[in-house]
Ligand SMILES: Nc1ncnc2c1ncn2[C@@H]1O[C@H](COP(=O)(O)OP(=O)(O)OP(=O)(O)O)[C@@H](O)[C@H]1O
């Protein structure tokens with residue numbers, strides 16, 4: 001028997017039991033859809049981390065005022081151990097470090113006219129622009145003078161600029177923070193979402209001295225960002241920073257660090273590993289549902305071949321060979337599963353798009369994962385359809401004909 | 405004349421748990437080309453069992469069956485399927501048509517399973533439908549037809565591949581007497597005009613008299629095997645339709 005009649009017979013059998021076919025296909029749709037959605041969400045996270053890593057540069061180091069071993073018990077004492085003087089000392093004494101900037105952050109409301117926007121204000125130094133690789137779309141960055149005089153100036157992230165100023169240029173306008181006027185001296189270019197789905201453009205930069213004194217009234221800093229002279233020098237830089245800070249913090253030999261120096265590369269690759277593990281895990285969980293869908297097909301095909309024993313007998317009596325019957329039911333199972341595959345691909349795409357849209361979670365549809373999911377849905381049809389089809393084809397013609 | 409069927413001491417024994425049922429008890433038989441044979445006998449005498457073996461639907465427990473000189477009892481399942489497709493037409497008491505499938509599709513079905521045919525010969529299909537008066541029903545579903553019409557579809561399907569042997573197991577068993585006569589006229593014509601060899605099982609003498617040879621079975625053995633004396637005159641009384 002050639003291909004067209006096989007398909008005709010299969011489609012007719014499927015259409016004869018619409019509800020049953022629909023429910024069977026649904027199992028595959030959910031399976032394929034889940035695989036595609038889960039993998040694309042995992043992939044999305046991975047790609048975001050990769051992008052982040054590129055934009056951050058491979059030589060960025062983060063210094064935080066708590067020991068990693070004690071990070072779970074984030075004590076209040078920990079936060080005051082890192083100061084702007086530490087940062088200045090690093091800049092002066094660590095030869096493997098080329099740029100370093102303090103960082104201190106607080107959440108606050110920024111007002112312009114009758115518009116207001118709640119965001120993070122980050123106090124940073126002049127090196128911050130280079131370390132974090134920020135670009136300006138207009139205006140200028142802070143200089144030493146701004147730091148020294150605690151200038152009431154600020155630089156707006158794209159999100160803040162858009163929300164307060166719309167399309168007009170904020171440079172040289174005045175905004176209010178805590179009722180204090182600040183002059184906008186620059187606007188940052190867009191960076192987009194971070195790997196954790198945060199909007200990196202939703203921030204306001206100010207000189208760190210300004211944030212410490214004028215806004216928060218503190219003397220410590222929350223973080224220091226440094227860049228080593230080269231990617232290879234980052235380990236050397238970590239060592240230099242560690243020994244300098246230990247010395248400055250008067251730590252005895254048996255005392256643990258009260259700070260941590262983390263390399264951005266190692267940090268990002270940890271996240272990347274995690275997100276990879278997540279992709280695999282999510283994908284495997286979703287694959288289980290695909291297999292469950294396959295078992296559904298097998299179940300229905302077994303019922304179907306039993307119900308149609310008489311039909312099989314008739315076909316055999318007029319000359320259908322074992323192969324013809326085998327292919328007839330195999331085609332039926334495969335048609336069911338590929339319909340499920342096609343609908344499942346669409347469902348999966350819609351699902352991952354809506355997860356990233358409504359859940360603001362990055363997702364990336366990877367064509368290979370779609371192709372693999374579709375391919376597997378067909379394989380599942382063949383695999384789970386084979387046993388019932390073979391069982392049907394092995395029937396004895398006369399027994400099949402007598403079946404009522 | 406050429407032997408179409410040659411049976412040599414054929415046994416069919418069914419094992420039902422502990423008990424063996426001997427359905428065919430050493431039957432030897434030859435049927436020549438163009439014969440019209442009626443098989444009769446009491447219920448349970450082994451008629452259907454014999455037909456199933458002749459039709460290659462079942463194989464004998466012992467003994468040999470030659471169909472056109474080929475030993476069918478030696479063939480593989482695939483080869484048997486091929487024989488059923490090309491050399492044998494089988495008409496059942498209960499029609500055995502595919503339901504919710506059109507008349508046309510039922511008739512074409514053996515052609516689909518015929519490896520030698522790449523394209524369905526629609527002329528032949530229409531000619532066969534015309535012979536059996538089915539043209540107007542070709543788009544009807546078989547479950548919407550009367551018993552007589554259904555049996556005519558079954559006959560059309562049986563002869564579409566131009567078989568050497570047409571087997572019919574009580575083809576009129578589910579039909580009233582008028583429809584039975586119609587169907588028998590068809591068989592009679594197929595034998596007379598197209599020279600198809602026919603073996604037909606029946607309980608009724610009225611039906612059997614269309615044949616030209618009578619085989620009576622009893623307990624799985626041939627009780628009598630007689631040519632019909634009155635056949636010629638009987639047949640001449642029957643208004644056979646002309647076959648184009
Ligand atoms: N599949 C089977 N399993 C066991 N025994 C069977 C089977 N088919 C037939 N028989 C037995 O074989 C014997 C012959 O049966 P068969 O069907 O050939 O009779 P028959 O002459 O066609 O009868 P009827 O006129 O009632 O159709 C019977 O005793 C029957 O019980």
Ligand SMILES: [Mg+2]
Nearest residue numbers: 451452453573
């Ligand atoms: Mg019988």
